[in-house]
Amino acid sequence: MKFIRKNILTAVFFSVFAILLGGALISCSNGSSSSDEDDDESSYGTKIYSESVTFSETPTQIVSAEMLADLSIKSLTIKVINVNYSGSDDWWFTACSDSSWSNKAKLEWQSGEGANSLYLATITDAAAIAAYKANGIYIAGTNNATASVSVFYVEGEAEESGDSSEEALIKSFTSNTGSSSFTISSTYQLLAKYEAVSSASKVTIKITNVSYTGTSSDSWWFVSGTDTNSYKQKLEWKEGDSYELEISAISEYSKGIYLGGLEGLTGTVTVSYE
Structure with missing residues (x-):
């Protein structure tokens, strides 16, 4: 009888000890660093x-x-x-x-x-x-x-990306205007660097003197891009061979303003800003 009572007391002791130990472990876990x-x-x-x-x-x-x-x-x-x-x-x-x-x-x-x-x-x-x-x-x-x-x-001073070393069609501006001849190729060409127009409230792209040296039967088209293959906005036909686009959200062209279109189109592109 004493042996049984002793075993019961021992079992109760270890049960209480286990509960207390478990509580301590849970408390430690909750205090871990994030x-x-x-x-x-x-x-x-x-x-x-x-x-x-x-x-x-x-x-x-x-x-x-x-x-x-x-x-x-x-x-x-x-x-x-x-x-x-x-x-x-x-x-x-x-x-x-x-x-x-x-x-x-x-x-x-x-x-x-x-x-x-x-x-x-x-x-x-x-x-x-x-x-x-x-x-x-x-x-x-x-x-x-x-x-x-x-x-x-x-x-400090941020470093320019690799795009800034790419040569732009319009290398300089006089009285906020620059022009260049172009030939549309299979990839978009850098038209103007972002640094040149980043402070402008509006940039206008005009294309004139368009001719076509290709053989495709597709309609003529021109678009602006944000890099060498990303379409952004379409230049709208105005009259004759004239196309135009006004850009007000200049920050969207942080890698530069690129020009794309139907391959084989040639002409004169003018960029002005204010």
Whole structure:
């Protein structure tokens, strides 16, 4: 009888010990550090924005152009952490320089799991940074997801992308106007560099003296592009062999204004800005 009572007391003791130990382990787990705490933000530069954001699939401004205008910026870093989302869609986050998705920079997963996942995008191209400074920083992402968003900048002069070394059809402007002859090839040609027109409120492209050296039966057409193969806007026919396009959202052409069209078309292109 004493032996049985002793075993019962021993079993009760170890049961209570196990419960207490289990509680201690759970408490320890809840106190573990998040990816945000482990992340060394000093490498990103100076923090200029940090807020909780509810995301939309439509780009929304989080940092104004006024906040960036007087800064000397070598790079911009956008950080997303502490994601809260109850839906079933995959998470995604993208920064851009306006509401029409110009200069898109996808935030890539870096570390962490679940709500503690860390996403980053770093922008270093001079033309893109100029567009962000002119228009502000916009962000979009998984609809109705919320997260902590921070923006950092490194002071200095941004480096030009490889596009800036490409020779433009119009190399110089006189009284805000430049002209050049052209022949449409299979890829879009750099018409004017972004740096030349980045401060303009409006750019006008006019094409005249059009002739055709090809054999295609397709209708003649001209378009502007944002790089060597990306269509942006169509030049409208005016009269005779004249085509024209007015561009007001200059920041959308941060890699330069390119010209494309039916291969074999030749003529004179004039670019003016104000």
